[in-house]
Amino acid sequence: xKEVEQDPGPFNxxxxxxxxxxxxxxxxxxxSFFWYRQDCRKEPKLLMSVYSxxxxxxxxxxxxNRASQYISLxxxxxxLSDSATYLCVVPGAGGGNKLTFGTGTQLKVEL
Amino acid sequence: xxxxxxxxxxxxxxRGQEARLRxxxxxxxxxxxxxxxxxxxxxxxxxxLQKENIIDESGMPKERFSAEFPKEGPSIxxxxxxxxxxxxxxxxxxxxxxxxxxxxxxxxTRLTVV
Numbered sequence: 076x077k078e079v080e081q082d083p084g085p086f087n088x089x090x091x092x093x094x095x096x097x098x099x100x101x102x103x104x105x106x107s108f109f110w111y112r113q114d115c116r117k118e119p120k121l122l123m124s125v126y127s128x129x130x131x132x133x134x135x136x137x138x139x140n141r142a143s144q145y146i147s148l149x150x151x152x153x154x155l156s157d158s159a160t161y162l163c164v165v166p167g168a169g170g171g172n173k174l175t176f177g178t179g180t181q182l183k184v185e186l
Numbered sequence: 187x188x189x190x191x192x193x194x195x196x197x198x199x200x201r202g203q204e205a206r207l208r209x210x211x212x213x214x215x216x217x218x219x220x221x222x223x224x225x226x227x228x229x230x231x232x233x234x235l236q237k238e239n240i241i242d243e244s245g246m247p248k249e250r251f252s253a254e255f256p257k258e259g260p261s262i263x264x265x266x267x268x269x270x271x272x273x274x275x276x277x278x279x280x281x282x283x284x285x286x287x288x289x290x291x292x293x294x295t296r297l298t299v300v
Contacts, residue, residue, distance in 0.1 A: 118277055118291040119229065162228070173219065173242060174289065178228035 076101045078175045079165050085181035092153050096180045098163030099145045108146050109164040110137055113179065119162055123148070153184045188213070190280050191260075192292035199268045199299050207263040207295045211280030217241075218261040219289065220253060223275045232276075235261055268299045 081098045088094050100108070107126050111119040123130055125146060129138040136149040150157055163177035191210040199205050211218050220232040231245040235255035246253065250268075255261040265272055275296050279289035 116275070116296075118293050120291070121289070173231040173234055173245070174221075174229075175231070176221075176229040 078102065079163055079177040081161075081163050081177035082180045084160075084179075085183055087183045087185060088153055090153060090155060090184055090186055092184075093149065093151045094153055094182060095150075096148045096161055096163075096182075097145055098147070098177055099143075100163075100165045101144070102165065102167065103141075103144060105165050105167065107166060108137075108139060109166075109174075110135075110146075110148050111162040111164055111176075113160045113162055115159075119176075122161070150182075153182075155184050155186070158182055158184045190278055190290055190292035192276075192278050192295050194295060195293065197295055197297045199297065201269055201299055202267050205265040205268050205272070205297055205299075207265075207276050207278075207297070208260040209263070209278030209280075209292055210260040211278075212282075212290060215280035215282050217281045217283065218255050219279045219281075220261075220263050221277045221279070221291075223277065223294075225274070229277065232263070265297075268297070270299050273297055273299045 078101050082096055086094055109124050110122045112122045113119040123137045125137045125139045134151045138147045160179040160181045162179045165175050193208050216237050218235045221229040222232055223229045233246050233253045234242040238257050250266045252264045275294045277291050277294045279291045281289055
């Protein structure tokens with residue numbers, strides 16, 4: 076299993092749709108997880124942190140399943156501005172004090 | 187707070203030249219991380235530095251790449267004798283303690299080797 080693996084995408088959804096991304100990780104000792112958002116050719120920006128079973132912030136919900144070693148990100152009522160690449164991030168998955176990024180899932184929200 | 191500042195934003199080098207990428211962390215942050223993003227790929231960890239010390243360089247290529255974070259001034263990622271495969275976006279992030287992972291990234295330096 077890869078250290079961090081994500082749905083390949085792209086996900087093309089209409090405005091207003093609900094969309095979910097999954098991410099699996101290999102390091103069972105990982106305690107915290109993150110979703111970052113990256114717009115085309117820009118820096119990644121922290122979207123949500125997940126430390127326990129889940130976290131909700133407005134239209135965004137992140138859930139963690141430790142037994143199955145996966146994290147999900149749910150976006151409700153998608154907006155055009157949600158179009159971006161969503162990166163699943165696991166600290167220390169490769170060992171040490173660093174972040175391991177998934178390759179990202181591209182979301183395109185269309186009219 | 188100006189955030190993490192990287193310069194230059196874009197850098198073009200001919201094969202064989204040297205590239206120097208600079209990163210000034212957020213005010214009060216003494217931990218710096220460098221990541222590389224190759225075209226159509228995810229971000230890969232390169233090196234983690236604290237003031238005057240390299241803490242983890244497990245992601246650095248063995249040759250031509252070096253990094254420093256001096257007591258005064260920005261962190262520098264140096265690539266000697268660049269090759270076309272070095273063309274990528276290089277992102278720097280900083281944190282205050284090295285124990286929190288919600289990093290703030292700089293806007294990156296896009297290196298193009300021609």
